Amino acid sequence: MGEKPQVTPQRILLVTGMLGAGKSTALRELEDLGWESIDNFPIRLLDRLVGQDSDAFSLAIGFDCRTRGFVPSDVIDQVKHWVEEENIPITTLFLDCTGNELERRFNETRRRHFLAQDLPVASGIAAERELLAPLRRWADVLIDTTDFTVNDLKQTIREQFSQSAPQQMxxxxxxxxxxxxxxxxxxxxxxxxxxxxxxxxxxxxxxxxxxxxxxxxxxxxxxxxxxxxxxxxxxxxxxxxxxxxxxxxxxxxxxxxxxxxxxxxxxxxxxxxxxxxxxSPTVLHRNLGSRAAELVEGTQHP
Structure with missing residues (x-):
């Protein structure tokens, strides 16, 4: 009997963090790097994606406080199970940002915070930060986007999560x-x-x-x-x-x-x-677009 072909393990990246910190931008950049990305996927259905036979060995899953069934402690327990019991390699990325900068971004784009529909945006940010604290401590990779432009965040994602080391600079x-x-x-x-x-x-x-x-x-x-x-x-x-x-x-x-x-x-x-x-240089023009409008979650870009 011949040897079984070697199977490349599925790569899982969980992407979460504060609303407005750049999750959507990060997921779009991961797609450009060859990851298959899914945003706001119901937490209770994660088992259907992780550990299953799939041709998509690099899977980025985005979720935040708006995701149905989101309970940080449950997410952490589930990740522990996958890593320790099923030996599935999983990395958790947390995108953070200072409250003042998040408030500025929301005010500039005139979007309501999910946790503060009838309250000042600062109240929603504070509640969200308290809710996400366990995940922030648990995350393998923390990126603070306070002083980042969209291009800065894209470059950081490329450096951290390109599927293989670049063959040339x-x-x-x-x-x-x-x-x-x-x-x-x-x-x-x-x-x-x-x-x-x-x-x-x-x-x-x-x-x-x-x-x-x-x-x-x-x-x-x-x-x-x-x-x-x-x-x-x-x-x-x-x-x-x-x-x-x-x-x-x-x-x-x-x-x-x-x-x-x-x-x-x-x-x-x-x-x-x-x-x-x-x-083979990449060309980026930071100030030909709006930084805050692009970083706030859910904003669509061509």
């Missing part, structure tokens, strides 16, 4: 506005505010660095070409050394005042340079 080129702070995950930051600002040019204010007229205006700046070439040379020298040191992720960030013109154009142009040099 992952390079991200991003743009941002200093008016909303420096990206906390940036490794290299270049300030492009020394360039003339298209914001003050008639006809360019409503456009972005993705539009040709803005790029043409920036290119006409006397110092753009020389400064861009110096940054290009620096990056092409540094990136191979980062790879030699085993660094899996490098985030190169370009900033300007609002994050819509100079930084966007420079990031796009530099990303093309890196592609020509053999890298």
């Amino acid at each position: 992952t390079v991200t080129v991003s743009s941002f506005g200093f008016s909303r702070g420096t990206p906390p995950t940036a490794d290299l930051v270049f300030d492009m505010r020394f360039l003339d600002n298209p914001h003050w040019q008639e006809g360019l204010r409503e456009q972005t660095g993705l539009d040709a007229p803005v790029g043409e205006f920036i290119e006409r700046n006397a110092v753009f070409a020389s400064s861009f070439e110096k940054i290009r040379s620096l990056l092409l020298e540094l990136l191979p050394h980062y790879a030699e040191q085993g660094k899996a992720y490098v985030n190169i960030a370009f900033g300007c005042t609002g994050g819509r013109h100079r930084s966007v154009y420079t990031a796009e142009k530099m990303a093309q340079v890196l592609r020509d040099a053999g890298f």
Whole structure:
């Protein structure tokens, strides 16, 4: 008789946390990484998903205080059973955020908190935090999104939960506005505010660095070409050394005042340079969208 084929064990990731902390964003990013994701699945039916024969060996299950049958102590007991009795590898991810930032996000998006329909949103956040405290202590991975943008959270999820270690270094080129702070995950930051600002040019204010007229205006700046070439040379020298040191992720960030013109154009142009040099950069533009609207649970995005 031949040997039985080796079966790859099912990977289970439970994703939970505070409403507004970014669970929906995390689940969408996990889908992009190859996980099959299910959100707000009834707790009592989890046994039908976990430990069953399935072609989907990477399964991310999202739940929170809105999920039917949600009792934190029951979830913890069930996970203990799967891990200890059935030897199923399960990881629990908890997404947290400070109360003040959560309140700001809810107020900005004008959404009611599930636990505070007729009360101030702060009351619902406090009740939810008390309810979820056991799960927060139990979780294997804790991510605090207080100072995160959507792109910051996506990058963190990629670093933590990609299905396999990347074969080559992952390079991200991003743009941002200093008016909303420096990206906390940036490794290299270049300030492009020394360039003339298209914001003050008639006809360019409503456009972005993705539009040709803005790029043409920036290119006409006397110092753009020389400064861009110096940054290009620096990056092409540094990136191979980062790879030699085993660094899996490098985030190169370009900033300007609002994050819509100079930084966007420079990031796009530099990303093309890196592609020509053999890298495969991901390009992210932080301030071309709304941070709070994207992070609050349930908001849909194209």
